[in-house]
Amino acid sequence: MRNIKLTISYDGTGYKGWQLQKNGNTVQEEIEKAISKVFGRHHRIHGAGRTDSGVHAKAQVAHFKTPVDIPRNKIPAALNSVLPEDISITRAEYVDGDFHSRFDAVSKLYRYFIFNSRNRDPFRERHSWRVPYTLDVPLMRREARSLLGRHDFKSFQAKDKRERHSVRNVSHIAVKKRGTTVTVDIEADGFLYNMVRNIVGTLVDIGRGYLSGGSMNQILQEKDRTKAGPTAPAKGLFLIEVRY
Amino acid sequence: MRNIKLTISYDGTGYKGWQLQKNGNTVQEEIEKAISKVFGRHHRIHGAGRTDSGVHAKAQVAHFKTPVDIPRNKIPAALNSVLPEDISITRAEYVDGDFHSRFDAVSKLYRYFIFNSRNRDPFRERHSWRVPYTLDVPLMRREARSLLGRHDFKSFQAKDKRERHSVRNVSHIAVKKRGTTVTVDIEADGFLYNMVRNIVGTLVDIGRGYLSGGSMNQILQEKDRTKAGPTAPAKGLFLIEVRY
Numbered sequence: 001m002r003n004i005k006l007t008i009s010y011d012g013t014g015y016k017g018w019q020l021q022k023n024g025n026t027v028q029e030e031i032e033k034a035i036s037k038v039f040g041r042h043h044r045i046h047g048a049g050r051t052d053s054g055v056h057a058k059a060q061v062a063h064f065k066t067p068v069d070i071p072r073n074k075i076p077a078a079l080n081s082v083l084p085e086d087i088s089i090t091r092a093e094y095v096d097g098d099f100h101s102r103f104d105a106v107s108k109l110y111r112y113f114i115f116n117s118r119n120r121d122p123f124r125e126r127h128s129w130r131v132p133y134t135l136d137v138p139l140m141r142r143e144a145r146s147l148l149g150r151h152d153f154k155s156f157q158a159k160d161k162r163e164r165h166s167v168r169n170v171s172h173i174a175v176k177k178r179g180t181t182v183t184v185d186i187e188a189d190g191f192l193y194n195m196v197r198n199i200v201g202t203l204v205d206i207g208r209g210y211l212s213g214g215s216m217n218q219i220l221q222e223k224d225r226t227k228a229g230p231t232a233p234a235k236g237l238f239l240i241e242v243r244y
Numbered sequence: 245m246r247n248i249k250l251t252i253s254y255d256g257t258g259y260k261g262w263q264l265q266k267n268g269n270t271v272q273e274e275i276e277k278a279i280s281k282v283f284g285r286h287h288r289i290h291g292a293g294r295t296d297s298g299v300h301a302k303a304q305v306a307h308f309k310t311p312v313d314i315p316r317n318k319i320p321a322a323l324n325s326v327l328p329e330d331i332s333i334t335r336a337e338y339v340d341g342d343f344h345s346r347f348d349a350v351s352k353l354y355r356y357f358i359f360n361s362r363n364r365d366p367f368r369e370r371h372s373w374r375v376p377y378t379l380d381v382p383l384m385r386r387e388a389r390s391l392l393g394r395h396d397f398k399s400f401q402a403k404d405k406r407e408r409h410s411v412r413n414v415s416h417i418a419v420k421k422r423g424t425t426v427t428v429d430i431e432a433d434g435f436l437y438n439m440v441r442n443i444v445g446t447l448v449d450i451g452r453g454y455l456s457g458g459s460m461n462q463i464l465q466e467k468d469r470t471k472a473g474p475t476a477p478a479k480g481l482f483l484i485e486v487r488y
Contacts, residue, residue, distance in 0.1 A: 009364075009365065009366050009367070010366050011366040011367055011370075056367075076363075080364055085364070085366065085369045086366045086369070087366060088363070088364040088365065088366050090363060090364075119320075119332070119334060120253075120324055120329070120332040121253065121332065122253050122254050122255040122300075122329065122330045122331060122332050123253070123255060123300075123371070125329045125330070126255075127367070
């Protein structure tokens with residue numbers, strides 16, 4: 001048996017997220033269909049992270065085991081030839097039999113794109129959240145630092161999808177501005193449902209002066225979702241990298 | 245009566261081009277519907293150029309006359325609030341009563357985006373033509389210069405949509421490469437149907453070595469569409485500017 005690790009880029013606009021669902025097409029389903037065509041039989045694939053409906057990925061990772069022998073360097077082009085244009089396999093590797101894309105991931109890096117402009121731009125609406133208010137980016141950057149390290153992120157967890165353990169370790173967080181683009185990078189050992197989007201929504205509330213300096217730390221301490229800001233839209237969020 | 249000049253940006257992916265049609269939605273139709281809602285009555289608008297199905301615009305221009313008095317600086321936001329996200333009014337101006345967006349245009353600048361890579365990228369497929377071959381960009385640049393000036397561009401005119409006069413004046417042409425992006429800029433006093441896309445298809449045939457150096461001038465002289473290269477896909481083409 002081969003254990004194959006795939007690196008995958010996708011525009012999530014048209015999908016109900018990564019994970020298989022009864023209703024609505026998902027990225028996992030499209031890739032499993034492509035594998036069936038190329039490998040001649042069905043295989044279940046396992047993704048590193050379950051990106052939500054509308055969330056994108058520059059480098060999602062998934063693995064699957066197969067007895068079918070197809071040369072590693074032929075796999076991306078073969079799968080891409082039967083995949084829709086908004087999903088692309090960028091790499092295929094043979095890995096150890098016990099490699100698991102999800103359980104072996106040490107950290108994941110997400111990047112959120114804010115388009116900070118009063119004017120619309122049809123070419124940016126699809127992959128960013130347009131925020132028309134003036135944002136105090138240095139303040140957002142300072143506030144974001146409160147999240148660094150090991151914390152209970154209960155305040156930033158989706159109300160309807162609680163996990164038993166809400167402690168995560170954020171190893172890196174960066175808020176950058178370049179022209180009208182503000183990006184928020186967050187790397188952590190794991191993420192709660194909607195965690196990045198809730199953090200970004202809170203940072204924007206701080207940046208526009210709706211919440212004051214010191215709010216981020218206070219919200220974190222309160223462990224109460226109702227204290228944090230709104231959930232930023234899915235379309236601005238990208239899974240950038242899964243580290244092993 | 246006010247004569248109002250609009251500057252419009254749109255992602256043409258979902259539209260059957262600019263111009264009103266019986267079948268299929270067009271950008272003109274969407275804008276006329278938005279004007280009806282905001283101005284309270286129907287107005288016919290006139291665009292500077294009829295971009296084809298799937299072609300985009302950074303700054304298309306259109307005008308319309310109206311007796312309705314809405315402050316100029318309120319018009320973009322009012323129209324945008326009822327337009328779909330892939331169309332945006334970026335500017336509205338009051339102009340002289342005899343201004344005509346099409347007849348008064350001195351030149352138009354189109355830019356074509358080639359994504360020169362063997363690997364797919366879901367985030368670039370939508371707005372560029374992926375060409376997997378190695379391209380000799382300096383040769384493409386030299387060949388493109390043959391098109392500068394006043395010529396009969398019959399060789400680059402769509403077979404099924406001939407115009408009586410196929411002489412146009414190309415005032416600027418530039419082929420640039422930056423990373424995996426190759427752009428072709430063409431400015432002219434007017435364009436034949438599919439002219440930019442046929443020129444780009446020919447340049448790519450030259451760049452990949454399928455046509456030799458000197459071909460561009462020869463094809464131009466032959467005034468025969470069958471001698472030129474294929475029509476590049478609509479999705480890579482942008483109307484960048486209309487000059488008055």
